[in-house]
Each structure stands twice: as structure tokens, then as C-alpha cells.
Amino acid sequence: MTALRTAFTGYYGMRNFGDDLFGVLCTRAAQAYWHAAPRVVGPPLAAAPARSTVPRRYPTRWYGGTGVVGKASRWLSFARGIHDCDVLVMGGGSVITARESFRKPMMLSAVERGVQLAAVGVSIGPFDDARDEDLVAAFLQRFRYLSVRDARSHRLAQAMGLEAITHAGCDLAALLPALGPRTAAPVKMPNAPVRVGVAPCRYREDGEYAAPSRRRWEEHLIATLADLRRTRDVCVDVFSLNEHPHHGDSALAQSLVERLRTEGVAATWRAYASQDPLRTVDALAACDVVVSARLHGAIVAYLQEVPFMIIDYHPKCRDFADDIGLHPLLRVTAAEAENPFSEALPALLAGERQPRVSRAAYAQRAPDIFQCAPWAQA
Structure with a gap:
């Protein structure tokens, strides 16, 4: 059986700790719970068991730049990511709003080619007005699966009529106890500062x-x-x-x-x-x-x-x-x-x-972010 080709997109490779952590945990979770072949849309991430759409030697300062080179790098990386995937996942941290992005029309175009869309560990809104909320609701209707990270976003997704695809999850960082490194806690010396x-x-x-x-x-x-x-x-x-x-x-x-x-x-x-x-x-x-x-x-x-x-x-x-x-x-x-x-x-x-x-109670919910998805493997 061919492994599910899963591409994770986010603000990876922009020299932001939280976003890079999402990329690492998403790829580990996709392997563990979906038996997928994950791919990072962006530069390579240390400890992520995945291929990436940006060559290892490509300077991250170019990829994350605000000028033409940075924008072109991110566009090409995203285009490469959606070209040969079965599922495209917005993986963590994103606040889904009505703000325009080059990614949105490319994602909708990918749906027409049979690519399935998902989002995990995201927040929704808030919105300036009802029109913006309606635009986002229409966009999310094209998704197969949506796991939000907070109770407010879950209530909003339900109000948008997205109950059938929405899972009340938590922040992706909660996967750390299950999928992070098994390192012993540092020993505290008696007179340490x-x-x-x-x-x-x-x-x-x-x-x-x-x-x-x-x-x-x-x-x-x-x-x-x-x-x-x-x-x-x-x-x-x-x-x-x-x-x-x-x-x-x-x-x-x-x-x-x-x-x-x-x-x-x-x-x-x-x-x-x-x-x-x-x-x-x-x-x-x-x-x-x-x-x-x-x-x-x-x-x-x-x-x-x-x-x-x-x-x-x-x-x-x-x-x-x-x-x-x-x-x-x-x-x-x-x-x-x-x-x-x-x-x-x-x-x-x-x-x-x-x-x-408690930390244990919060983290206990984290595997369900992936295990409640349509692609979860028993």
C-alpha cells in the first residue's frame, strides 16, 4: 500500500521557534498516526522526519526575506509542495482570517485536481465583519478536516456550519510529551541559582x-x-x-x-x-x-x-x-x-x-488531533 503523500504548510523556515516546532511535530504525527510520507513545505527542519521543498543549502535569509527573492522562494516552494501530494495540511499556528494570500487560490486550484485540504492546530478569526466571516466559512467548506486549537475557534466553526469536519483539539505543541525527545529532566543542584x-x-x-x-x-x-x-x-x-x-x-x-x-x-x-x-x-x-x-x-x-x-x-x-x-x-x-x-x-x-x-490532561488530547482525521490508521 502506497503511503499517503502529506504536505504540511505553515510559516516554517522563517526563523520562528513556534512555527518550526509545529513542522517537526506535524511530520512526526503524520508518520505515527497516518502512516504517511510527510513533506515540509519550506526549508528542512532539524528533527523532522520529512523531505522538504527547499534545498538544504538554500539560505534561509533568502527564503524568509521580504523582497522579491523571498516572495518568489515561498511561491515556488508552495507550488512544489502541492504538486505531488494527496493531502495538503495547514499545520499549526495559523490564524485563519479573511486576509488575502497567494496560497488560498492555489489551494482551491489543488482541490480541483483531487488534493484534499486539512488544517490542524489552528485558530479562526476574529473577524472585522460578517462579510469576512462568510468568506472564511466558504473557504473552509472546501476542507476535509479541521482541528482547532481553542474553545473560541471551535464555537466559531460550529456557528459557520462546519460541525461535520471540525474537531475540538488543542495546540500542536501538546504533542511534545508523546512525540518529543525522551530526555531526562535536568538535575537541579542544591545551591544552583x-x-x-x-x-x-x-x-x-x-x-x-x-x-x-x-x-x-x-x-x-x-x-x-x-x-x-x-x-x-x-x-x-x-x-x-x-x-x-x-x-x-x-x-x-x-x-x-x-x-x-x-x-x-x-x-x-x-x-x-x-x-x-x-x-x-x-x-x-x-x-x-x-x-x-x-x-x-x-x-x-x-x-x-x-x-x-x-x-x-x-x-x-x-x-x-x-x-x-x-x-x-x-x-x-x-x-x-x-x-x-x-x-x-x-x-x-x-x-x-x-x-x-494539568499538563497531563491537556497533552492527553493531543494525539486525537491526528487520530480523529479521516486518514488515521488503526
């Missing part, structure tokens, strides 16, 4: 969603860590989880490192590199507590059972926090007036404020 992971994000503060002031929460965090340092040894790993030259966090992370050092706090910059998301998973797992503006810094911390706080700058952050029952004290919001870290960080380090939904 408290290791705090911080993942900033270059988000907009003037959008429709009320986002907390980036400068304010960073200053509050620095002050709290400087106070904590007076009573115990502290070291901070500042993660740049998106290394894209135009949209990434590298400058933010390096600036935060310098500001922490100015206050006498030991800090190290950790850049995401080499399209190897599992290495970054290990680095996050080595922390005692994580403060993340990047959604997948928070989600991976949760899945690795590391206490965490999330910077609530986007509906997807709120949706995840709601889904796991994250304590309000651990959500940094625009409504925050006082220092949100002064009470929360000591509580987390003391083992308090656990999410209502």
Missing part, C-alpha cells in the same frame, strides 16, 4: 486588542528580579524565539540582557537558530520559571511543567490561558497598574498558582 527564562516579543501596542505596555512590564520584571537577587542567586536566560531580521525579537532580547546586567542581574541571550526547535525546548525546560510574551514560550513551559507567566498581548494568548485555567495573577494584561511580578514570581517559585488543567 534560580534560572528565569524570559521571552520578549515585538508586538504592536496600538492594535484592536488591548496589549500591555512592553516597556512597563519589562521594567517591572527587571525590578522584581533585582529584588529577588538580594535574597538568592538568580540567572536569567533571555530567549529570542523569533530571529526574523524584520519581525523578530533579537534586538529586544539583547537590550533586555543589557538592562538586567546594569541592575546586577546575571543574564544571557539565547537566540533561536539552526531550525532546531527541540534544542530550544530543552533550554526552556531547564528554567525554574518562565515569563513569556511569545505564546509558544509559555505553552512549552507549561508542557515541560515549568511554572510560567504569559504576557497577554493577543487573543491567542488569552484563549490559551482560558483553556488551561491559568490563574489571573499569572496573566500580564493592559489593565495592570501595579507590578504584576512582585507577587506572582515568588508564588511560582514556591510551587503555588498551578493551572486548573
